[in-house]
Amino acid sequence: MNINVILNAVLLVVVIIWGGYELFQYFNRKRASVELTEEEFKKEMRRVQLIDVREKSDFDAGHILGARNIPYSLFKTRMVEIRKDQPVYLYDHNKTLSSRAAVKLHKIGYTELYRLKGGFRDWTGKTKKHK
Template structure:
């Protein structure tokens, strides 16, 4: 019986720890970039660096007109291509990866970071397909 109590206690601690970590990550992503609606995103997107963090195949299948592709899988090595002196607009399919990309950029000293609420999945504006 004591073995089961110990095992349950350990599992509970692991679950609470994991939940705390996920909550921390959620707020970290939320703090890293301002979330914009599609209308807000469209308003200034010609004056900013528009980055699609989806993989190349997804980007080639369709992306927001004017975006350039820096896949999240290559983000750590390629984020040096993004200028620090201009606002950065990020998006992915549904905003999970763009949040993680924003955290990396924020840690690297980028300040004006924005991401698309709902991601490309909910985008109704102009797109380009290869």
């Protein structure tokens, strides 16, 4: 019976640590960038750096008109292509990778970072496909 008590205590500690980590990550993502609705995103997207962080094959299958592709898998080496003096609009399929990309950019000094709520999956605006 003592072993069950110990295992339950260890499990409880693991769950608490995991929950704390997830909470920390949530606030870290919220602090790094602002989430915009599609309408808010459309208002300024012609005056900003519009970055699609999905993989090239997904980008080629369809992307927001005017976006450029910097896949998250290559983001660490290619994020130097993004200017710090202009707002950055990020999106991916839903918003997971764009949140991570925003955190990476925020850590190195980018301040005007915005993400598309719902991602490309929910986008109803103009798109372009590469053949």
